[in-house]
Amino acid sequence: MNEAPAVRIRGLSLWYGAFRALEHVTMDVHRGEIMGLIGPSGCGKSTLLRCLNRLNDQPYVRIEGDLTIAGYDVMSPTTDTLALRRDVGMVFQRPNPLPISIRDNVLFGLRLHAPKTSKAEQEARMEGALREVMLWDDLKDRLHHDGESLSLEARQKLCIARLLPLKPTVLLFDEPCSALDPAGTAAVEELMRTLRGTYTQVVVTHNMQQARRISDRCAFMLMGELVELDDTAQLFTHPSDERTARYIEGRFG
């Protein structure tokens, strides 16, 4: 990879009050790849993910280190967090479409960041986004229905679709399939594979099989520390760290 990494993290530490949740994490995420973050509960993987679009901005949180994404110096106090969040979208564990129509859900980002977009352009972007997540054919005749009336799987896809009209560069997924059944999980994983290359994706997951199925590279975290980062195949077959080996063998976590 010659070009600059999509996400560049250098010596990132984070404290919740006195508790240190991240310890000097350093890693790069390449453009267009799917990066998996695995590790047991409380290892800091979700905390790290939330740093990437500054969802950790709380008075009791203290952060040190450097974080650059898509040209933003993320941790700088002068960074426009609203613009950052336009370029770095987040998908949550439980699908959380807004209680408005499907159309308005997909167009919500444009309403916030580009309210003057023409009607035609809006329609085109909405259709494009729904096509990208493979919902268009199912939903094109009921765009006025409430976003919450859909199945869990479709809701989660809708939550991905609503990020796309803003043309983000990085998509963050926080356990995106843990509320879904196996069929829904397979469908969302399939979708993430089709988005590979177009967007840089960072996926936090509890599910090692999932990390293995979808990620290009994978990072194993333990107690706030980045233990090992490698190509997924390599990490799961020949881990270089004893702790990684024990975790992927299922001996703890």
Next chain:
Amino acid sequence: MEFVIEGLIRLSGVSAIVFILAIFGFIGKEGIVFLFTHIVEMLTSTDWSPTADTPVYGIVALIVGTVWCVGLSLLVSVPLGIAAAVYLSEFSGERTREWLKVIVELLAAIPSVVWGFIGVMIINPLLQAGGAQVGLNGINGALVLGLMTLPLLVSLGEDALRAVPESYRQAALAMGATRWEMVRLVLLPAASRGLLVAVLLGVGRCVGETMAVLMVTGHAVRIPNELFSPVRTLTATIAAELGEAVRGGEHYQALFALGVMLFALTFVVNLIADRTIRGRAESVG
């Protein structure tokens, strides 16, 4: 034993219905005959002169007076109440919220006759300074009613906003919404049902409020022809005249008929509330 307890619980459940029917029956018994014989006069005449040589019992002006006060009070209570509810639920810190909620609840505990004093002693001169010939008028009543219903709106409004799932807030903020955009585009629409219920309960409270409006509205039977017209409400009429009416006489019966009308008015408000809420629930679900 089980049987007895179950019976008692059922009895308490049914008692609410019994009380409502009993009240309705009691007021209806005194007023229904008058209502049937004078209904046309009541609903067409704007003159309420029960003690004249030829008494006239038109209640149009009284209904308009009630609606005037209640309607204008909403201009005070709804914006202030919802703004305060939004502040409490979304912008204030935990500490501030606890304090403010205690104060709001204290506000709710002020007896309505004290609100009457405030209308007479404070709002009255203020309105006169503002150009009103008489400070005791419909606007005064509307201001007092608006302030009186504020605590109700703030409490219920805050409940409605806090009932909106946290995941909506996260979704909006993670997409780069400011807090205000989140409130405006997501929370207020999501909580609209609860907020509407709060407003309608406030309306019900206003329509039934008696002592404060009796003291501050000027008590003149008149359809308001200017902003500062004194008016009279249904409730104030009953409260002021029941003591002097001959028991069982025509005037006495007319006042009970007013009570029936009041019942009808609140019933219509509740019906509208119910319909609106149901209509929305169906279109959403």
